[in-house]
Amino acid sequence: MHQNLIRQYLxxxxxxxxxGLIDTLTENASLKEFNEGDLLMNTGQYMRFTMxxxxxxxxxxxxxxxxxxxxxxxxxxxxxxxxxxxCSTKQQTxxxxxxxxxxxxxxxxxxxxMDELMKTYRTWxxxxxxxxxxxxxxxxxxxxxxxxxxxxxRLEFYLEKQHHDLNTRMLMLTHSQIANDxxxxxxxxxxxxxxxxxxxxxxxxRSYIEYLK
Amino acid sequence: MHQNLIRQYLxxxxxxxxxGLIDTLTENASLKEFNEGDLLMNTGQYMRFTMxxxxxxxxxxxxxxxxxxxxxxxxxxxxxxxxxxxCSTKQQTxxxxxxxxxxxxxxxxxxxxMDELMKTYRTWxxxxxxxxxxxxxxxxxxxxxxxxxxxxxRLEFYLEKQHHDLNTRMLMLTHSQIANDxxxxxxxxxxxxxxxxxxxxxxxxRSYIEYLK
DNA sequence: TTCACAGTGTGACTCAAGTCACCATCCTGG
DNA sequence: CCAGGATGGTGACTTGAGTCACACTGTGAA
Numbered sequence: 001m002h003q004n005l006i007r008q009y010l011x012x013x014x015x016x017x018x019x020g021l022i023d024t025l026t027e028n029a030s031l032k033e034f035n036e037g038d039l040l041m042n043t044g045q046y047m048r049f050t051m052x053x054x055x056x057x058x059x060x061x062x063x064x065x066x067x068x069x070x071x072x073x074x075x076x077x078x079x080x081x082x083x084x085x086x087c088s089t090k091q092q093t094x095x096x097x098x099x100x101x102x103x104x105x106x107x108x109x110x111x112x113x114m115d116e117l118m119k120t121y122r123t124w125x126x127x128x129x130x131x132x133x134x135x136x137x138x139x140x141x142x143x144x145x146x147x148x149x150x151x152x153x154r155l156e157f158y159l160e161k162q163h164h165d166l167n168t169r170m171l172m173l174t175h176s177q178i179a180n181d182x183x184x185x186x187x188x189x190x191x192x193x194x195x196x197x198x199x200x201x202x203x204x205x206r207s208y209i210e211y212l213k
Numbered sequence: 214m215h216q217n218l219i220r221q222y223l224x225x226x227x228x229x230x231x232x233g234l235i236d237t238l239t240e241n242a243s244l245k246e247f248n249e250g251d252l253l254m255n256t257g258q259y260m261r262f263t264m265x266x267x268x269x270x271x272x273x274x275x276x277x278x279x280x281x282x283x284x285x286x287x288x289x290x291x292x293x294x295x296x297x298x299x300c301s302t303k304q305q306t307x308x309x310x311x312x313x314x315x316x317x318x319x320x321x322x323x324x325x326x327m328d329e330l331m332k333t334y335r336t337w338x339x340x341x342x343x344x345x346x347x348x349x350x351x352x353x354x355x356x357x358x359x360x361x362x363x364x365x366x367r368l369e370f371y372l373e374k375q376h377h378d379l380n381t382r383m384l385m386l387t388h389s390q391i392a393n394d395x396x397x398x399x400x401x402x403x404x405x406x407x408x409x410x411x412x413x414x415x416x417x418x419r420s421y422i423e424y425l426k
Numbered sequence: 427t428t429c430a431c432a433g434t435g436t437g438a439c440t441c442a443a444g445t446c447a448c449c450a451t452c453c454t455g456g
Numbered sequence: 457c458c459a460g461g462a463t464g465g466t467g468a469c470t471t472g473a474g475t476c477a478c479a480c481t482g483t484g485a486a
Binding site: 152184185187188191207 | 474476
């Protein structure tokens with residue numbers, strides 16, 4: 001019953017997986033549900049599972065010592081957290097936080113299975129490497145932005161990313177949320193958004209932003 | 214002759230590799246020499262080899278559109294560039310630069326060998342994963358610093374890192390080099406260094422810095 | 427309806443850091 | 457020995473962005 005559901009999810013979300021791999025995962029993994037805002041991973045936590053996102057959306061962010069946050073990237077269905085894979089392999093603690101943006105379903109694959117999967121299933125091995133590569137590239141882009149770009153450009157990039165990743169022009173974000181994600185302050189974001197509105201790049205509403213362009 | 218040298222390097226620098234792996238690498242890899250300042254990897258370049266550092270020191274940095282640089286981390290003997298591994302697997306172009314700090318010797322392993330190695334040799338597989346994990350963590354630390362810390366703290370961290378990675382208190386760095394690595398300007402670095410000197414954290418000399426503490 | 431609060435707008439101020447200008451010192455090649 | 461480049465010091469100015477204070481406006485619960 002439960003296993004059928006897992007198999008269904010795997011077929012739908014990871015069509016590239018070979019059938020033996022899907023069998024093994026179906027037998028050994030378990031589904032976990034998270035509600036909006038739930039933490040999937042916290043800093044300093046041991047990873048016993050590698051999480052494959054099969055439904056919903058997960059937000060990855062870094063946390064500063066003072067509790068301030070810093071948005072890094074989203075993980076969509078069909079993706080996995082590179083860190084959860086790496087850390088689980090080494091039984092080490094993670095240093096980033098992950099929370100569910102929507103109601104989210106993940107497939108938890110026990111750490112202990114990793115070695116076997118890597119050795120046995122080529123599609124798994126490719127999947128893991130591609131996940132690393134993709135996350136690494138995303139981190140590099142993040143570094144580019146915070147080191148080479150000014151706030152206005154970062155804000156535009158951020159909105160573009162939200163538009164792209166959430167697939168909507170109606171960005172349900174308050175100015176303070178954005179300020180948090182960019183590790184800036186509400187007033188700064190407000191002012192920059194006003195500028196963008198004058199440039200016809202957005203239309204500002206209460207509690208959401210209409211992304212044009 | 215040449216092969217004996219490779220085998221010798223592998224034994225010395227990668228003692229954890231199993232003997233079959235060392236055999237395979239000895240047969241298929243080739244040594245490359247780089248002089249101080251030589252580029253091992255440039256942005257937008259296809260990777261046909263995975264580079265294992267066996268001697269010397271390699272500096273990894275990001276380049277902004279305007280040509281400004283940004284130091285990320287060093288790779289010591291016994292390490293490898295995570296990106297060169299990822300990119301080679303996917304035949305994609307890299308987006309960072311790598312240059313030799315000293316005279317440096319690397320072992321170039323053809324891309325085409327990667328799959329086979331990963332499947333066959335457990336120690337290789339662990340090595341690759343550990344490399345990813347370590348670089349990923351380093352990138353996260355970099356992000357922490359540029360997003361949460363001010364220049365003075367970043368400078369101190371930078372000097373500490375130089376001291377640690379190069380294993381000397383005599384840091385052969387000019388103020389402009391440091392400014393480049395931190396994506397700042399010489400004057401700012403000069404002023405902050407002066408402050409650090411007053412705090413007895415360093416002693417400034419012409420063309421080098423004595424790191425105390 | 428009213429009230430508290432979340433969300434937003436805006437001016438004034440502060441501060442870190444980048445820029446500009448200029449000078450002093452050292453060091454090296456011709 | 458001298459010229460010019462590399463290195464470093466410093467004051468004055470500019471600017472982006474964070475902070476503070478306060479005002480305005482929807483909205484939803486009581």
